[in-house]
Amino acid sequence: MTTSQFQPGIMPGRLPAEDYCHAFADTAPPLTDHAARVAADRCYFCYDAPCTTACPSGIDVPLFIRQIATGQPEAAAVTILSQNIFGGLCARVCPTETLCEGACVREVAEGKPVEIGLLQRHATDRLQAAGVHPFSRAERTDFSIAVVGAGPAGLACAHRLAMKGHEVTLYDARLKPGGLNEYGIAAYKAPGGFAAKEVAWLLQIGGITLLENWALGRNGTLADLLEDHDAVFLGMGLAGVNALTIPGAEHATPATDFIAHLRQSEDLATLPIGRRVVVIGGGMTAVDAAVQAKLLGAETSTIVYRRSQPEMPASLHEQDHAQTHGVRIVPNATPVAIRKDEVGFEVEFARTATRDGTMTLLEDTLRLKADQVFTAIGQTLGPVPEGLTITGGKIAIDATGRTGLAKVWAGGDCASGGEDLTVTASAQGRDAAEDIHAFLMGA
Amino acid sequence: MANLSSEFIGIKSPNPFWLASAPPTDKEYNVRRAYEAGWGGVVWKTLGMDGPPVVNVSGPRYGAIYGPDRTLLGLNNIELITDRPLEVNLREIKTVKRDYPDRALVVSLMVPCDEESWKFILREVENTGADGVELNFGCPHGMAERGMGAAVGQVPEYIEMVTRWVKTHSRMPCIVKLTPNITDIRKPAEAAQRGGADAVSLINTINSITSVDLDLFAPEPTIDGMGTHGGYCGPAVKPIALNMVAEIARNAETRKLPISGIGGVTTWRDAAEFMALGASNVQVCTAVMTYGFRIVEEMIAGLSAFMDQKGFTATSELVGLAVPKVTDWQYLNLNYTTKAVIKQEDCIKCGRCHVVCEDTSHQAIAMAADRTVTVKDEECVACNLCVDVCPTGCISMQELPVGTLDPRTGRPVGTPLNWTEHPNNPSGSAAACAREPAE
Numbered sequence: 001m002t003t004s005q006f007q008p009g010i011m012p013g014r015l016p017a018e019d020y021c022h023a024f025a026d027t028a029p030p031l032t033d034h035a036a037r038v039a040a041d042r043c044y045f046c047y048d049a050p051c052t053t054a055c056p057s058g059i060d061v062p063l064f065i066r067q068i069a070t071g072q073p074e075a076a077a078v079t080i081l082s083q084n085i086f087g088g089l090c091a092r093v094c095p096t097e098t099l100c101e102g103a104c105v106r107e108v109a110e111g112k113p114v115e116i117g118l119l120q121r122h123a124t125d126r127l128q129a130a131g132v133h134p135f136s137r138a139e140r141t142d143f144s145i146a147v148v149g150a151g152p153a154g155l156a157c158a159h160r161l162a163m164k165g166h167e168v169t170l171y172d173a174r175l176k177p178g179g180l181n182e183y184g185i186a187a188y189k190a191p192g193g194f195a196a197k198e199v200a201w202l203l204q205i206g207g208i209t210l211l212e213n214w215a216l217g218r219n220g221t222l223a224d225l226l227e228d229h230d231a232v233f234l235g236m237g238l239a240g241v242n243a244l245t246i247p248g249a250e251h252a253t254p255a256t257d258f259i260a261h262l263r264q265s266e267d268l269a270t271l272p273i274g275r276r277v278v279v280i281g282g283g284m285t286a287v288d289a290a291v292q293a294k295l296l297g298a299e300t301s302t303i304v305y306r307r308s309q310p311e312m313p314a315s316l317h318e319q320d321h322a323q324t325h326g327v328r329i330v331p332n333a334t335p336v337a338i339r340k341d342e343v344g345f346e347v348e349f350a351r352t353a354t355r356d357g358t359m360t361l362l363e364d365t366l367r368l369k370a371d372q373v374f375t376a377i378g379q380t381l382g383p384v385p386e387g388l389t390i391t392g393g394k395i396a397i398d399a400t401g402r403t404g405l406a407k408v409w410a411g412g413d414c415a416s417g418g419e420d421l422t423v424t425a426s427a428q429g430r431d432a433a434e435d436i437h438a439f440l441m442g443a
Numbered sequence: 444m445a446n447l448s449s450e451f452i453g454i455k456s457p458n459p460f461w462l463a464s465a466p467p468t469d470k471e472y473n474v475r476r477a478y479e480a481g482w483g484g485v486v487w488k489t490l491g492m493d494g495p496p497v498v499n500v501s502g503p504r505y506g507a508i509y510g511p512d513r514t515l516l517g518l519n520n521i522e523l524i525t526d527r528p529l530e531v532n533l534r535e536i537k538t539v540k541r542d543y544p545d546r547a548l549v550v551s552l553m554v555p556c557d558e559e560s561w562k563f564i565l566r567e568v569e570n571t572g573a574d575g576v577e578l579n580f581g582c583p584h585g586m587a588e589r590g591m592g593a594a595v596g597q598v599p600e601y602i603e604m605v606t607r608w609v610k611t612h613s614r615m616p617c618i619v620k621l622t623p624n625i626t627d628i629r630k631p632a633e634a635a636q637r638g639g640a641d642a643v644s645l646i647n648t649i650n651s652i653t654s655v656d657l658d659l660f661a662p663e664p665t666i667d668g669m670g671t672h673g674g675y676c677g678p679a680v681k682p683i684a685l686n687m688v689a690e691i692a693r694n695a696e697t698r699k700l701p702i703s704g705i706g707g708v709t710t711w712r713d714a715a716e717f718m719a720l721g722a723s724n725v726q727v728c729t730a731v732m733t734y735g736f737r738i739v740e741e742m743i744a745g746l747s748a749f750m751d752q753k754g755f756t757a758t759s760e761l762v763g764l765a766v767p768k769v770t771d772w773q774y775l776n777l778n779y780t781t782k783a784v785i786k787q788e789d790c791i792k793c794g795r796c797h798v799v800c801e802d803t804s805h806q807a808i809a810m811a812a813d814r815t816v817t818v819k820d821e822e823c824v825a826c827n828l829c830v831d832v833c834p835t836g837c838i839s840m841q842e843l844p845v846g847t848l849d850p851r852t853g854r855p856v857g858t859p860l861n862w863t864e865h866p867n868n869p870s871g872s873a874a875a876c877a878r879e880p881a882e
Contacts, residue, residue, distance in 0.1 A: 047795060047797055049794075105834075109835060
């Protein structure tokens, strides 16, 4: 079935079938060997390197780049993965422009940082292509740990615990492991089922038993887990989403649902998309939804953000990406109502202004016609077990991932501290595993 | 635009940029292209005796070392002298000289160490109308084992003897090309002068193994699993060549001996440096083997602009200007004091100056939490390492005038004092007699 971009409503197959593959191809293609060598040669091997400091997982960037430059990309990958087992995915999804590359001294010198993200991908791709899992397990202990959530935090924690010789049971509410790597990020950032392959590669360490379709609260309690295991790590992410509280809010759907659906779609041509898509929000999820709507064949895709464009949580790089893919960004407009009309909806926005940090609504309004409205205005912590301290809407943890409850650690998006990024989740999972190990072995 | 025309031992050329005797000058085809590109002169690739031609390897004959981005820094070769028949080379030399009368054409020679062979080859070359000869006493591989090339160049007596034969049997200007594979470059230069050489050219290539194949465990370039040393050239050898040129230029015995400078010349600036240290002209090889003949355009434009800027009207005005500034260590002013100064606005905070000073030198550069680097004058011995490793060039050395307090020593900077005059010198004034500084 082929419809057209201009047909009103929400329809699948707006593009010729062969166009989907191209539209969702790798957004940042890998470096060739030659390009990698040239890129690696630009690294100055800084002292106490700012890129490493800027990396939430503390990857030794100058060392791994030097290893690429000296012809050992696989060794470079080990340097990366020892700090961050999701080095492969992070090379694709990290907002490097605000992390390592933003801190690169060549950004200061020439406005052109060393291409750290692409080099990291070059190294980790080589190792994965070789089918090598470079880590092995220490002598087995008798300890067993429950890890709740098979997203980046849980998997990083599980992998590090398995390396230490412990047995891990990994409980996940979904049908597939990977968390947001599998269900959340834009398809073109990690095409070819990369997230699933990475998880399969990670699990090669052994000692990790995965239990799918198991949700805390639904299939068992924290008390059950504590009874069966010596320690528990909570890494279940943010199960809820913020909803609009305006008339007609029911006409909008969470962008995260749209993205998850897209990520699991076998054939993108069967995925319905509106002719005119409006995404309310200003973060990475808003960009991922708006861009993918456009790639699916929406005629127009508009991000509407309530504050000014420089205040958008999405990085400049992400904003550029959206705009070069034909997404329109409308800043300073907040939704006040969604009304159904004959072909779709009309979303009414109030124009806003920000004075001294406070946002005020102006008299002016903006009306956008839409066939499909997505909300990307933040995710929220789902129900959590009793006894946990909640701070800023997240489970409070200390620097090593300990919660207020004995034998319970947490990390990733559900826990306090750091940005909601794969790299942060991976680092928190790793650090909690180290602390759990120290706790158990000291006990 | 300054006039670059050059006269070297009576040989005229429109500029002082010649191609060295090497693969680029082996054939009429290449030499014509070189002249068309603007090269002022060519030293034709070394001719040997008549008879069965030399045989080269048919596997790789070059090896290289690289800087970042595969920038070629050093090249090594195991190629021999020309492997084409003598009469073909002679015929081509004659034709080319006829067609390019304004360009220098010198013929490099290497024949066995007997007078008859030299007598023969000189007559042949004279008949071509070539401007002069260059004696290849430097080639370090292949020919040396046959008693030629470096085997002659490493024995001053042989150099003198062969040079004398050449001057006896020919009226052509004679340049003796020197091998750097010796301990004191002045000895072969003096020998060439005694033999009557009109000039020396240096350096020929340096014995080298550029790399090892770590799968075959064999030197590269590898020929059927084996390797041998080759001759090393290119930008990496320039500092060695500059020193040897300067040694001859400031040596009392040879200070009037004209020099053709060779060794890693790549840009006008390299050429100007060789000339400032006493070379009347320069010869180039690796640079054209890396980039092609067109680089001479930059060299011509660059040297002209430089001469205009300095007010020079002839290249001869530049030759030797730096020679009086080359001295022995013991005559350096030990009271001269500088301190590293960091231009903060150009610093990109890579921290390399800090870490190399901290790890390997004098702990004289502090790095703050915000990565700002500052020089500790009380520790800085002015070694220049920070200047050398800084990627942006934002560090320089600033002189402390005589009388100002040096925070490192706690004493004022003194008036000039060299080692021969220094109180710590156990041999005192004896050292001063060892060798007088060059004028």
